[in-house]
Amino acid sequence: TQLLEQSPQFLSIQEGENLTVYCNSSSVFSSLQWYRQEPGEGPVLLVTVVTGGEVKKLKRLTFQFGDARKDSSLHITAAQPGDTGLYLCAGEADYNQGGKLIFGQGTELSVKP
Amino acid sequence: DAGVIQSPRHEVTEMGQEVTLRCKPISGHNSLFWYRQTMMRGLELLIYFNNNVPIDDSGMPEDRFSAKMPNASFSTLKIQPSEPRDSAVYFCASRKRQTNTGELFFGEGSRLTVL
Numbered sequence: 001t002q003l004l005e006q007s008p009q010f011l012s013i014q015e016g017e018n019l020t021v022y023c024n025s026s027s028v029f030s031s032l033q034w035y036r037q038e039p040g041e042g043p044v045l046l047v048t049v050v051t052g053g054e055v056k057k058l059k060r061l062t063f064q065f066g067d068a069r070k071d072s073s074l075h076i077t078a079a080q081p082g083d084t085g086l087y088l089c090a091g092e093a094d095y096n097q098g099g100k101l102i103f104g105q106g107t108e109l110s111v112k113p
Numbered sequence: 114d115a116g117v118i119q120s121p122r123h124e125v126t127e128m129g130q131e132v133t134l135r136c137k138p139i140s141g142h143n144s145l146f147w148y149r150q151t152m153m154r155g156l157e158l159l160i161y162f163n164n165n166v167p168i169d170d171s172g173m174p175e176d177r178f179s180a181k182m183p184n185a186s187f188s189t190l191k192i193q194p195s196e197p198r199d200s201a202v203y204f205c206a207s208r209k210r211q212t213n214t215g216e217l218f219f220g221e222g223s224r225l226t227v228l
Contacts, residue, residue: 033216033217035217040221040222041219041221041222042117042204042206042218042219042220042221042222043156043204043217043219044219045216045217048216088155088156090217098161098163098168098169099144099161099163099168099210099215100158100161100168100169101146101158101161101217102158103148103155103156103157103158104155105154105155106155106156
């Protein structure tokens, strides 16, 4: 059974601070996605990483896929109150096996002004 | 373009009643996923379909849960009989399965409360 473990589960920081969220597994994934979810809505895709060691940047957000494609991280620089939300990582098993997409538990981020 | 449409948005029912949740995926998408979200367990994959065919239903909790996808534009998730522990937000999501980078598009969810 493939599992994705996210840490920390909860994070409360002040505006302007930096933070990192981790997503770890003992399984190899063909790709890994990061989503953000607002209250009362479904998750929305932020980024997809595919290649081991890949780094992608989205404004103040930096995403990295581990070399072995078993882990990923999300780093936010100078967090703002608008970054508040639930961040979810999602891993896809071997695409040729059907495209199963499983999610981590999520990291609830609160950025205080 | 319309996104993934789920109904009902909210349902409150009593233990033992049958519950049917509905989903209309985005037109042209050929993969559909049903997830359940709770505070304790996060977003759990229940079942997913490719081209209307169920691929993996290992996440379905027990025989009380069943899902169908009779055509490319409609899917249902049924719980019979419902129990209080089924209370959760149920999400339907769809995507175009062409490569392993396909974005999942989620509906707004169906919040189920079983009393």
